[in-house]
Amino acid sequence: xxxxxxxxxxxxxxxxxxxxxxxxxxxxxxxxxxxxxxxxxxxxxxxxxxxxxxxxxxxxxxxxxxxxxxxxxxxxxxxxxxxxxxxxxxxxxxxxxxxxxxxxxxxxxxxxxxxxxxxxxxxxxxxxxxxxxxxxxxxxxxxxxxxxxxxxxxxxxxxxxxxxxxxxxxxxxxxxxxxxxxxxxxxxxxxxxxxxxxxxxxxxxxxxxxxxxxxxxxxxxxxxxxxxxxxxxxxxxxxxxxxxxxxxxxxxxxxxxxxxxxxxxxxxxxxxxxxxxxxxxxxxxxxxxxxxxxxxxxxxxxxxxxxxxxxxxxxxxxxxxxxxxxxxxxxxxxxxxxxxxxxxxxxxxxxxxxxxx
Amino acid sequence: xxxxxxxxxxxxxxxxxxxxxxxxxxxxxxxxxxxxxxxxxxxxxxxxxxxxxxxxxxxxxxxxxxxxxxxxxxxxxxxxxxxxxxxxxxxxxxxxxxxxxxxxxxxxxxxxxxxxxxxxxxxxxxxxxxxxxxxxxxxxxxxxxxxxxxxxxxxxxxxxxxxxxxxxxxxxxxxxxxxxxxxxxxxxxxxxxxxxxxxxxxxxxxxxxxxxxxxxxxxxxxxxxxxxxxxxxxxxxxxxxxxxxxxxxxxxxxxxxxxxxxxxxxxxxxxxxxxxxxxxxxxxxxxxxxxxxxxxxxxxxxxxxxxxxxxxxxxxxxxxxxxxxxxxxxxxxxxxxxxxxxxxxxxxxxxxxxxxxxxxxxxxxxxxxxxxxxxxxxxxxxxxxxxxxxxxxxxxxxxxxxxxxxxxxxxxxxxxxxxxxxxxxxxxxxxxxx
Numbered sequence: 001x002x003x004x005x006x007x008x009x010x011x012x013x014x015x016x017x018x019x020x021x022x023x024x025x026x027x028x029x030x031x032x033x034x035x036x037x038x039x040x041x042x043x044x045x046x047x048x049x050x051x052x053x054x055x056x057x058x059x060x061x062x063x064x065x066x067x068x069x070x071x072x073x074x075x076x077x078x079x080x081x082x083x084x085x086x087x088x089x090x091x092x093x094x095x096x097x098x099x100x101x102x103x104x105x106x107x108x109x110x111x112x113x114x115x116x117x118x119x120x121x122x123x124x125x126x127x128x129x130x131x132x133x134x135x136x137x138x139x140x141x142x143x144x145x146x147x148x149x150x151x152x153x154x155x156x157x158x159x160x161x162x163x164x165x166x167x168x169x170x171x172x173x174x175x176x177x178x179x180x181x182x183x184x185x186x187x188x189x190x191x192x193x194x195x196x197x198x199x200x201x202x203x204x205x206x207x208x209x210x211x212x213x214x215x216x217x218x219x220x221x222x223x224x225x226x227x228x229x230x231x232x233x234x235x236x237x238x239x240x241x242x243x244x245x246x247x248x249x250x251x252x253x254x255x256x257x258x259x260x261x262x263x264x265x266x267x268x269x270x271x272x273x274x275x276x277x278x279x280x281x282x283x284x285x286x287x288x289x290x291x292x293x294x295x296x297x298x299x300x301x302x303x304x305x306x307x308x309x310x311x312x313x314x315x316x317x318x319x320x321x322x323x324x325x326x327x328x329x330x331x332x333x334x335x336x337x338x339x340x341x342x343x344x345x346x347x348x349x350x351x352x353x354x355x356x357x
Numbered sequence: 358x359x360x361x362x363x364x365x366x367x368x369x370x371x372x373x374x375x376x377x378x379x380x381x382x383x384x385x386x387x388x389x390x391x392x393x394x395x396x397x398x399x400x401x402x403x404x405x406x407x408x409x410x411x412x413x414x415x416x417x418x419x420x421x422x423x424x425x426x427x428x429x430x431x432x433x434x435x436x437x438x439x440x441x442x443x444x445x446x447x448x449x450x451x452x453x454x455x456x457x458x459x460x461x462x463x464x465x466x467x468x469x470x471x472x473x474x475x476x477x478x479x480x481x482x483x484x485x486x487x488x489x490x491x492x493x494x495x496x497x498x499x500x501x502x503x504x505x506x507x508x509x510x511x512x513x514x515x516x517x518x519x520x521x522x523x524x525x526x527x528x529x530x531x532x533x534x535x536x537x538x539x540x541x542x543x544x545x546x547x548x549x550x551x552x553x554x555x556x557x558x559x560x561x562x563x564x565x566x567x568x569x570x571x572x573x574x575x576x577x578x579x580x581x582x583x584x585x586x587x588x589x590x591x592x593x594x595x596x597x598x599x600x601x602x603x604x605x606x607x608x609x610x611x612x613x614x615x616x617x618x619x620x621x622x623x624x625x626x627x628x629x630x631x632x633x634x635x636x637x638x639x640x641x642x643x644x645x646x647x648x649x650x651x652x653x654x655x656x657x658x659x660x661x662x663x664x665x666x667x668x669x670x671x672x673x674x675x676x677x678x679x680x681x682x683x684x685x686x687x688x689x690x691x692x693x694x695x696x697x698x699x700x701x702x703x704x705x706x707x708x709x710x711x712x713x714x715x716x717x718x719x720x721x722x723x724x725x726x727x728x729x730x731x732x733x734x735x736x737x738x739x740x741x742x743x744x745x746x747x748x749x750x751x752x753x754x755x756x757x758x759x760x761x762x763x764x765x766x767x768x769x770x771x772x773x774x775x776x777x778x779x780x781x782x783x784x785x786x787x788x789x790x791x
Contacts, residue, residue: 043557158645158691172646173421202420202584204643207628211642229558232587232630236637255634273562275591277629278636280611284591286562290527 002033005190005223006055006108011068011078013047013054020295024050024063026247029321032191037217037224039234039255042244043270045291048227051244052193054078055225056108057099073190077103106136109184113196115176119168126152126164129183136187151182155212174205178212185216195227210237231274235259240331243267246302247294249321253333263324263335265309301338304351312348313338361460365447373411373545373578374432378404379441381424381431385651397651401427403602404441411545414572414579416589416610419599420625422647425582428599429548432580433465434458446545463493463542470551472531476523482509482534483519489541508537511574513567529560533567540571548580553588565592586629590614598622601650601658603765608772608779616773618781621659644687657782660761667784669758671727678724682732685718686751689735692744702742710736731755760784 013025025047032038040048054065057077067087070078077094080087094103104110112118120128129148134140139147145164153160155178168176177197184192194213198206214237217224226238234241234255241258243251243266251264262268272285289306292298298305304314321336338345367373382398402424409415417425430436432443434450443450445465450458466489469475476485486505490496496504506516512533523531532552539547552568553561569592571577583589589596590610597607598621606619617623624643645662648654654661668679688694696705696713714736715723723729731754738747756762761784768790772779778791 043559153693158693161695162692174646203586204420204624204628205646206630207642208644210630230630231558231632235632235634236630238634259632259634270559271632273559274632275562275565275585275587276632277587277590277614277626278631278633280614281591284562284566286566287559288563290529290560291557 002035004031004033005073006032006225007069007071008051008055009069009071011051011054011070012066013050013059013063014066015063017062017295022294023247023297024294025054026294026297027068027321028244028247028249030242030249030252032223032225034190035217035221035223036239037213037226037237039238039241040225040227040244041229041231041234041241041270043229043291045246045294046244047247047294048229048244049195052110052195052225052227056104056110056193057096058110072103072107075103105132105189106187107189108191108193109187109189110193110195111177111180111184111197113199115173115180115200116168118180119176121168123167124165125168125171125179126166129179129186132183133186147186148182151186152179154216155179155182155185156208157182172205174201174208177201177205177209181209181212181216185220185222188220189222191223191225193225193227196229197226198233199228199230206233213237231271232277243270246291246297248302248336249334250303250337251333251335252321253325253335254327254331257325257327257333261325261333263333263340264303264337265307266303269306269308301336307351309339310351311338311345312351313343313345314351317341317343359460360448360450360453360457363448364461364464367411367446367545369412369576370410372408373446374409374580375442375444376408376432377406377442377444379406379428379431379443380404380439381427381436382439399650400602400653401650402431402438403653405602405604406441407597407604407607409546409578409580411578412572412576413594414581414592416581416583416593416596417599418583418586418589418596420584420647422601422650423599424602424650425599426550429550429580429582433467433548435467460493463489463495464544465546465548466539466542466544467548468532468535468539468550468552470554472528472535472555475535476531478523480523481519482521482523482526485523485534486538486541489538493542495542504541505537508540509534511540511571512537513563527560528556529563532556532564536564536567536571540575540577543575544577546578546580548582550582551584552581554583554585561588568592586625598625601647601653603658603782604780605659605783606779606781608781609775609777612772612774612777612779616779618770618779618786619659619783620663620665620785624664645691654762655757656760656762656764657766657784660756660759663761665783665785666756667759667761669755669760671758672755673726674724674728678728681718682724682728682755685714685732685735686755688718689739689747689751692748694739696739698742704741707737707740710740728755760787 009029011025011028015022015024028051042048053059055070059065065078076092079090079093081090126148130144133147134144149160149164157163157178198209238255241255242249245266251267269287273287287306300316301314301319304310317338319336319338321334323332324335324340325333381402382400385397385399419425431438483505486508487501490501506519509516509518514533553564593610595609596613598605600621605621617626643662648661660666668674696710698705723732735747735750766782766784768781768786770779770786770789771791
């Protein structure tokens with residue numbers, strides 16, 4: 001089995017606001033293996049982006065990573081020790097300088113949703129790609145420029161050499177997203193975090209980008225964490241999937257299992273609520289209500305107020321995120337739902353779904 | 358007689374809205390210099406015709422910049438059309454001034470995409486819903502209040518929300534408030550511009566279901582604008598696919614999705630990721646970007662990206678040869694075929710280029726006759742590093758000689774699914790049109 005390159009264990013990130021503490025990421029565990037595309041899905045407010053920012057230690061005031069471990073190929077990106085009174089960062093945790101020089105960009109790159117905000121409008125596109133390559137690899141000058149043009153061509157920019165000197169506004173949205181991918185790939189990172197990279201794009205352009213990512217991933221063996229709310233994109237490209245709800249991962253497993261042997265009611269509800277492009281659906285089954293605030297999450301299982309399967313114990317008992325099955329190749333399928341625990345779920349009465357309209 | 362007096366009664370299933378030859382060109386530059394030098398027009402919507410029957414949902418679907426929003430706004434006369442006519446309940450909207458049209462607007466309402474910015478944050482929900490009724494002098498104050506509360510109930514909110522402010526609500530709830538406001542004047546037509554695009558998937562389903570239920574109950578007619586083909590399949594009765602200001606294809610929903618006939622629609626449907634890992638397949642991705650609506654391609658506007666461009670008769674090529682020529686054309690246009698020139702300014706011997714071209718694109722030999730001569734000429738230009746000439750040559754001789762460039766296609770064919778008709782703007786159907 002492929003080597004695990006990133007391991008996130010019980011990660012916790014909080015934001016301190018005037019109206020209270022927001023536990024945006026509350027005990028998240030997942031891993032990424034070499035050459036794998038791992039999906040992180042959920043609705044807005046589920047904590048997907050905060051999770052990936054925490055992995056790269058990009059959380060800013062008033063937010064803070066308050067617990068958990070992030071291990072990247074033996075290096076500690078996040079790690080704490082308990083002094084008895086409080087949690088303090090361990091010595092081996094990488095410093096800010098080490099993160100900047102050795103991790104971000106050259107080991108783990110990130111691509112954001114809005115390419116216009118990620119590119120500097122007053123520098124040429126080619127120049128920005130070249131600079132990125134120079135900063136992260138041991139090449140410079142002419143060689144870096146040649147590499148930049150090559151990367152632009154590889155991601156499908158027509159007339160790459162001629163367009164090297166163009167400015168970002170002269171590119172279409174899809175082309176700009178390609179430039180960001182060229183930038184990320186140009187640094188030969190081991191892992192790319194793609195945060196909703198195709199959400200703002202038209203569907204045919206999205207198709208082009210997904211195709212490109214598949215090709216490049218095969219060629220370079222790069223791993224991806226793909227953040228998205230779109231179950232279609234997940235089905236299309238991910239190998240394994242993490243489904244997030246209100247700061248926690250509620251289900252995790254190989255993509256086929258997630259769609260065809262769904263173990264968490266939230267995942268199931270999410271799949272039943274989306275209109276299908278490939279078939280006519282009589283009636284959609286929406287998930288009732290809206291996601292509650294992470295400031296005061298519901299007791300017990302966080303999904304219980306909206307869960308069609310909720311029963312009495314769900315109000316009190318917090319489900320454990322645990323393995324529920326295993327595929328033939330030994331990949332774990334995990335879920336946090338009382339159905340898989342011995343707490344009297346099956347004997348209990350169903351809860352009325354109470355939602356504020 | 359005023360416009361409102363001419364409104365005819367339209368029964369369910371009868372034509373409510375008739376659009377014919379509707380065109381909207383924007384001036385791309387309206388500054389002082391444009392006045393002197395003239396400016397080119399952006400052809401946002403060009404000669405579009407269709408009808409909507411009372412009680413039906415028609416969707417305009419297309420990618421950004423295809424003109425779907427402009428079309429909807431032009432239909433409502435929120436934008437003055439450059440040409441063409443719109444008839445609503447028998448009234449020619451284009452014949453009347455904005456002021457004269459105002460009383461008609463109670464019958465035509467609109468919902469916008471962004472539920473954040475389309476509700477006035479300083480007004481209470483009740484006032485927001487009452488505003489259109491007040492503007493059209495409908496009901497007494499007490500009646501309006503009662504009706505607003507009733508409408509809140511109808512869109513599955515609580516009567517008590519009457520006194521709350523928009524910021525207290527989630528995106529989905531705000532879109533329901535928008536619906537309640539649009540319904541307030543009991544309109545016939547509600548134009549919905551990306552009604553659920555800003556909402557989370559689970560909430561989208563709630564709002565879509567509410568829209569369906571309300572239509573069933575009140576017989577509303579919806580004109581839905583959307584880029585989301587899944588949403589459109591769920592909600593629409595008929596779908597018009599737009600590309601660069603033209604309608605590429607228009608058919609009943611089931612027919613369009615199960616039997617798409619326009620290469621653009623096929624590419625679009627092919628591109629949507631299906632939420633099922635077992636239906637991953639090698640999809641045909643559409644190459645290139647949408648061309649500029651300033652000077653759009655002649656004839657069929659999709660022809661510059663079309664994988665099924667019809668082979669020009671004068672070239673006398675076999676289907677295989679034509680495929681090779683197309684590949685070569687694209688490589689030259691996109692300059693993906695780049696020979697290793699020896700130095701900054703020097704060219705290469707023609708032989709080197711032709712050898713490379715033959716190996717890459719015509720392994721069984723270059724076509725004879727005219728096409729062969731053109732390819733020779735293109736190779737000479739490439740050898741001399743005259744890329745612009747090469748590009749112009751392939752475009753002019755291999756693309757613009759096609760029937761696709763010569764005339765705008767408009768055909769109607771019988772539908773396979775159901776017994777309706779199917780409009781498809783593609784010359785591939787020039788022989789089976791009815």
